[in-house]
Amino acid sequence: MQSIIPESKAKILEAAIPLFAEAGFNGVSMRSLATEVGLNPATLYHHFQDKHTLYMAAMSFVFARRAETLSVALSAEATPEERLKKFAEAFCRLIHDDPDFNKLIQREILAGDNGRLQLLASQVFHEFFTSLLSLCGELAPGFDSHMLAISIVGLVVYHYQITPLRQHLLGRSPAHDFPEKVATHVVRLLLRGVNTG
Amino acid sequence: MQSIIPESKAKILEAAIPLFAEAGFNGVSMRSLATEVGLNPATLYHHFQDKHTLYMAAMSFVFARRAETLSVALSAEATPEERLKKFAEAFCRLIHDDPDFNKLIQREILAGDNGRLQLLASQVFHEFFTSLLSLCGELAPGFDSHMLAISIVGLVVYHYQITPLRQHLLGRSPAHDFPEKVATHVVRLLLRGVNTG
DNA sequence: GTCTATATGCTGATAGAC
DNA sequence: GTCTATCAGCATATAGAC
Missing domain, CATH: 1.10.357.10 (Tetracycline Repressor, domain 2)
Structure with a gap:
């Protein structure tokens, strides 16, 4: 069930989570996220097809972490x-x-x-x-x-x-x-x- | 306490409330709001200084309506x-x-x-x-x-x-x-x- | 009070060099 | 895998005619 996520990809997702939580999908630009991670905006598109895909990946990432804790x-x-x-x-x-x-x-x-x-x-x-x-x-x-x-x-x-x-x-x-x-x-x-x- | 709001202004606010509720501040453009009311985007700026002012007016509008109901x-x-x-x-x-x-x-x-x-x-x-x-x-x-x-x-x-x-x-x-x-x-x-x- | 036309900047996204 | 350069589109907002 646990998928392996490359380091750079995980780094982007980790940075995206608090940004999306604070400002929502529309409130976070690919530019601002890239700046936060210390990457060029274009690089994000190498790891994720588009913004929506990145957002969904970030959601899966944070939710998978917690789903287990909840049941225990x-x-x-x-x-x-x-x-x-x-x-x-x-x-x-x-x-x-x-x-x-x-x-x-x-x-x-x-x-x-x-x-x-x-x-x-x-x-x-x-x-x-x-x-x-x-x-x-x-x-x-x-x-x-x-x-x-x-x-x-x-x-x-x-x-x-x-x-x-x-x-x-x-x-x-x-x-x-x-x-x-x-x-x-x-x-x-x-x-x-x-x-x- | 009840301020008098011109008809056209009220019409804009009434239309803005469900839009902002559904999509949030960033999710509603002055264009989409204008289309909803049946006005030109530029006309909105005749009634409100900017988008933020319009948003705050819409919030006051909907909240004033309910503040009374809550206490009764x-x-x-x-x-x-x-x-x-x-x-x-x-x-x-x-x-x-x-x-x-x-x-x-x-x-x-x-x-x-x-x-x-x-x-x-x-x-x-x-x-x-x-x-x-x-x-x-x-x-x-x-x-x-x-x-x-x-x-x-x-x-x-x-x-x-x-x-x-x-x-x-x-x-x-x-x-x-x-x-x-x-x-x-x-x-x-x-x-x-x-x-x- | 409403419109047309437009300025200016930021957006998501792509092409292609290294 | 990361970058530079750039595109087309939409955002807020303004100037000025009617």
Whole structure:
């Protein structure tokens, strides 16, 4: 499954990922990318057929890195509550440590290309989401597993998505960015709701 | 507070909103916008100084429309539980009925311009978020109100944000898009967590 | 207030030398 | 595999007629 990528090609992709995450497909020119890598713009066309091909290669590159990480935390043998806790911690850490991953997914969803979303769903999220669905089924048989799974992911992802805006909202503290803090909050809310006790 | 906008100017802004929501600032050219409105590109520059000014005017236009709606559902006199329910329903309906609003906020967050996010926070979300914080304080004194408020918003918003991707994930049903369904799910999860009963 | 015509620069992409 | 040189097209924006 793991394809071998030549060094220079990988160097271009590594540079492309943060640029595309920050500015989107239209916001990154082949010139600016070439400058970033320290190459001539024409050289990029030796490694990739065109800009779109390069973009897709960069997406595959970053997504392949993370698809594995996502499933691991869910597959451990433990009680549903324990697995939820482990998953929340691993997921918060992942999203916190690799902001590009989150941004690129957001941009893909916004772009709304159905073929690409299909690819994303099947190649990156299928195994992860299947495991999460089964966890949801064990954890809360009375809930719609699909909605619950989306809610769990949303609770984590949204916290980090909205971070740049949160800086300007009331009650904000730097501690709110710590993965452990977010994980604890999310798990507590999921298990018992707002009922204190 | 409500500024008077000439008809032709308003017509341009109304056309610009869905275009910017769909393709982002870089993805919309003055040419394509002009074509959409049925005007010559040069005419746009009679109404707006430049593209950035036009974009900001479009943002103010769509946000001013919604800032009011957001606060209303929270200000009613009722028990915290009842207010949460009312808010969830109104919020789900708003996000469902006006996808552009959600997309434009997402794009603003991704763009990450701190000045513009500050403006968004103070002019659009301040009153709304303050009310939501106070509801959170009444509802769950044991929780960090800031985190809880973000979680409530995230549960709703993320559900609709991820809709294009959800189409390709397991367990999906068209009913998952209905605002009432999402609101019921979110409120149930918030009040009692996954504990069935 | 809307148009025609146009300036200027940046874009993705190619041909061909080394 | 990397470069120089260059193309055609589209971008934002302006000047000025009607």
